[in-house]
Amino acid sequence: MRAARKEETRRRVLDAARELFEEIGYDAATIREIARRAGVSTGSVFTSFPSKAHVLTTVMQERLTDLYAELDRILPHLRGSCVDRCRSMFAVHYAFELRRARLFLAYISASFDWSAGPRAPVFGANTHLRGMIRDCLAHGVAQGEVRPDADLDMAVDLLLSAYIFNWRLVAIGVPDEAKLVALMDDQIGMIFAGLTS
Amino acid sequence: MNKMTFGALSAVAQVERPTQRALAKQRTREKILASARTLFTERGYDGATVRDIASAAGMSTGAVFASFTDKSDLFIEIVGDQHDALVRAMRAAAACKKPRAAVEAVLDAAVDAHMSDLPLFQATMSALWSKDMGPLVRSRLRRTPARDILAAVVKAAIACGDLASVSDPDLLAQMIWDGYISALRRAALEGLGTEAVRRLVRDQARVILAGATELT
Numbered sequence: 001m002r003a004a005r006k007e008e009t010r011r012r013v014l015d016a017a018r019e020l021f022e023e024i025g026y027d028a029a030t031i032r033e034i035a036r037r038a039g040v041s042t043g044s045v046f047t048s049f050p051s052k053a054h055v056l057t058t059v060m061q062e063r064l065t066d067l068y069a070e071l072d073r074i075l076p077h078l079r080g081s082c083v084d085r086c087r088s089m090f091a092v093h094y095a096f097e098l099r100r101a102r103l104f105l106a107y108i109s110a111s112f113d114w115s116a117g118p119r120a121p122v123f124g125a126n127t128h129l130r131g132m133i134r135d136c137l138a139h140g141v142a143q144g145e146v147r148p149d150a151d152l153d154m155a156v157d158l159l160l161s162a163y164i165f166n167w168r169l170v171a172i173g174v175p176d177e178a179k180l181v182a183l184m185d186d187q188i189g190m191i192f193a194g195l196t197s
Numbered sequence: 198m199n200k201m202t203f204g205a206l207s208a209v210a211q212v213e214r215p216t217q218r219a220l221a222k223q224r225t226r227e228k229i230l231a232s233a234r235t236l237f238t239e240r241g242y243d244g245a246t247v248r249d250i251a252s253a254a255g256m257s258t259g260a261v262f263a264s265f266t267d268k269s270d271l272f273i274e275i276v277g278d279q280h281d282a283l284v285r286a287m288r289a290a291a292a293c294k295k296p297r298a299a300v301e302a303v304l305d306a307a308v309d310a311h312m313s314d315l316p317l318f319q320a321t322m323s324a325l326w327s328k329d330m331g332p333l334v335r336s337r338l339r340r341t342p343a344r345d346i347l348a349a350v351v352k353a354a355i356a357c358g359d360l361a362s363v364s365d366p367d368l369l370a371q372m373i374w375d376g377y378i379s380a381l382r383r384a385a386l387e388g389l390g391t392e393a394v395r396r397l398v399r400d401q402a403r404v405i406l407a408g409a410t411e412l413t
Contacts, residue, residue, distance in 0.1 A: 027328055102328065109326035112319045112382060113241070154404050161379040162372055171331055186365065187372055193408025 010048045012038040014062065017055045026056060026106030053110035060107050061126070067096050068128050075132070082140030083192045089132055090163055090188070091181045101175050108167060126160075133159055137195075150195045162187040226264045228254045233271045238316040242272055242324045269333055276321050277337050283310040287346045297359035299350040300406070304377065304398050307343065311381055312391040319385050322378070344374045360409045369409065376401040 016038035020029040031052055035042045049055045071092065078085050097104045133156050140146035166183055169176070232254035236245035247268050251258045265271045290306035291299050311318050324330035325338070348370035354360040363369055377398050384394045 025328065105326055105328070105331075109323050112322040112326070112385070151400070151404060154401060157379060158372065158376050158401060158405060161375040165375040165378060171326065172335070183368075186368060190363070190369060190372065190408055191405065194404055194406070195408075197408060 006048070009038075009040050009044050012040060013045050013048055013055065014058060018059045018062075021056070021059060021103055021106075022100070025102060026052075026110070031055075051113065053113040056103075056107055056110050060103070063100075064096070064126070064128065067092070071132070082136055082143065082145045083188060085139075086133060086136050086159070086192075087181075087185050087188050089129070089136065090159070090184045093129065093163065094177055094180045094184070098170070098175055098177050098180075101170050105167060105171055108164060130156055130160065140195075146192075146195045147197070155191060155195055158191055159188065162191075222264070225256070225260065228256070229261055229264055229271070230275060234275050234317070237272060237275060237320050238314070241320045242268075242327075242330060247271075269330060272324065272330070273333055273337050275317070276324075276334060277340075279310075279314060279317055279321070280338055280343070281341070283307060284341045284343055284346065286310045287343060291346060291350050295359070296350060296354035296357050300347070300354060300373075300402060301399055303347055303350050304373070304402060305395055307377065308381075308391060308395050308398055312384065312394060315381070315385050318381060322382070344370060347374055355409075360406060363409045369405065372405050373402050376405065 013034060017029065017034045020034055020037060029052075031045050032042050034052075034055070035045050038045070045055070049058070071089070075085075078088065080088075134152060137146055137150075137152045137155055141148055141150070141152070146152075163184060166180055166187075169180060169183070229250065233245070233250045236250050236253060239245075245268075247261055248258055250268075250271070251261045254261070261271075265274070286306040286309065287303050290302040294302050321334065325334045348367050351360065351370045351373075352366050355362055355366055380394055380397045380401065383389060383397075389397070
């Protein structure tokens with residue numbers, strides 16, 4: 001019973017936060033405002049989430065659920081080289097996240113949040129994307145495309161860093177999907193040059 | 198003669214009075230900056246108020262506004278100081294080294310500089326990617342881009358044949374720097390020590406440069 005009520009509060013906070021983030025942006029949406037819209041007390045927001053950054057992270061994760069359901073269905077059927085599949089996955093992410101570009105920038109800002117504390121789920125929160133890229137690289141090893149002694153986890157880290165920080169183009173006012181994808185394609189090519197040589 | 202001495206003395210006094218005032222003003226500025234630095238580091242940009250900064254420095258809010266236009270002015274000054282120190286350390290490391298070794302030396306120097314005040318780096322990055330402070334922080338950091346120093350040593354390494362020629366050395370440097378920023382973010386959130394971050398950053402650079410390193 002108590003668990004059900006807790007879940008209900010959590011749900012309402014997330015729905016209210018998602019609406020507010022989209023209407024007035026992350027910075028302007030205070031915890032108090034989120035609580036008011038959700039019809040709960042400010043205190044109960046904090047019993048569900050340690051910080052506003054955590055609320056945002058959860059909202060961003062949930063937005064991706066449908067995309068991943070679709071990707072999981074498509075991925076096993078994707079043909080082509082490992083590097084091409086990797087490019088497709090990042091291109092799909094840019095296309096999806098650019099629909100809420102400002103929110104994604106706020107998400108990057110929040111990922112450095114000092115109040116999130118150690119071992120915050122904010123960092124590297126997108127475990128699904130990480131897993132997909134990791135699988136893609138492992139498949140590349142099996143196919144003989146990627147060197148067997150390559151450090152796959154580090155390659156994943158580097159690909160994700162490039163993916164995230166390319167958003168600087170959006171931050172300075174170039175929310176151009178084609179440009180972002182072309183840049184990422186080049187970066188993926190450079191990292192693969194090291195993984196295959 | 199007497200008159201002249203008197204004249205000279207009063208001239209000295211006239212010079213000294215504003216100097217004293219300037220010194221006092223400078224001390225006030227430094228006190229405010231020190232307390233602002235502490236509060237920004239502890240609470241981040243949004244969490245630190247001018248009132249708290251003033252009271253931690255033992256003065257009124259008005260006294261803070263006499264020295265600085267607003268909170269963002271204070272923040273940019275502090276961020277700029279840390280950034281200038283970083284750039285100096287990276288430039289010093291780039292000098293007098295063989296080009297390939299200079300890439301790692303520059304990264305090591307950056308790690309040391311940033312790790313000496315990691316919470317301030319976090320507050321800076323958080324502000325850099327935020328809507329309101331982003332443009333201000335970005336234009337300050339761009340005065341002397343740290344990435345350019347890295348790009349210069351990568352290009353030097355290519356020029357002398359330590360690294361194979363690549364189509365876009367700036368992009369290569371950009372990727373090393375992106376990996377570097379991620380490593381620092383991990384350091385901040387997972388509590389990695391300086392030595393561990395140095396190793397991580399070097400290993401990442403090696404993986405990125407692997408494609409540009411000719412096999413012998």
